[in-house]
Amino acid sequence: MVSDPTRLRLLELAAARRVSLARLSSMLGKNSSYLQQFIRKGSPRKLEEQDRGMLARFFGVDEAELGASKENSYDAHPPAMAERSRRRSWIDVPRLAVGASAGPGAMADGEQAFDTICFSGRWLRSMGLQPEHLSTIVVSGDSMEPSLRDGDEILVDRTLRALRDGIHVVRLGESLLVKRLDVSRPGIVVLISDNPAYPPVECAAQDMAVVGRVVWKGGRI
Template identity: 30%
Template structure:
């Protein structure tokens, strides 16, 4: 019952924020389809955390207020407003378009962020991440389903560029940005693999002669998404 009440409260606040700015303007600013925004406006559909972030930015609404301090999203998001001590305990992570590439193991300066999201430093540290090196990407596609569904908000740590077997990373291969699980073979080959084996995504193999094509943006430390439907 409590979860339903929290979900309804988020829908109410989303609807009010969209109505204040106008669904058409929010669609233009966020890239969220107008039909989806109209469902949020009518409170007939809940939003993913990624879309809550986009709507907060597009409407000039405080993310913490929009998500709600007691909701499942509010436990992740940290409001932009607060006391000076609260501000000291938060870090604003740059949010990049999913097509952002990485160079030398870091997000390059020529790929400008499209926004910022505030998170608690302790929250990031508890994930094992370095708050000063974290950034945000939005997942695209179903290659990592069910671990990472389409539209999930990802926190990556650019200080973690040593590729460990079995972990998920933001990789860049030439001009392609990928979120894949790393697998090492006994003969030293690196395979970028997808979790959605049923869809038939083949692993990509990297041997010594291809290593210059590969850059590591950072290790994926957190995946935020709305509850997934049954498939």
């Protein structure tokens, strides 16, 4: 029988919203049994700060109801406190109004942010990524299939660093391209498509600029 007030409150909130513990666990990015074990087996002993905050926002309650001390809790009602908690947990990454071509080449005629996508600040830190160096753009074309498909959203890390294996967004003339890079020959860069229907493209290193490395993708199934 569950007797801990925090665990009982979580059960009550889940029942009131008619949402399963497994679904809530998945929302947190955890194993489907995560919250079941928290409530029934006491493991973990307490919810992590980010998980507790996400659940509090989902249910529209103060974090203190889920085990936080009152001074550190998320209050569902005062807007300033809610906004501070949101900023602590989530990072708004700009979506740019350009497409990186996985085909013949997209014209880079504008790089204005028109929207944002929220990423977990903890996840970004675990990936070694700095929010101020990130942006997202849309893939256009099929030359990088099956790795990237037309319409996929990609997260681009614009941190300056030595080239390494992986997929990059590059600027070639007036176009943005998303390709794998071969820099094994001095002064020459080979742009490689994952789709074998597209042959490699060679260019002089000075004719190409690396915009950033692709570190994440998202798209429709």
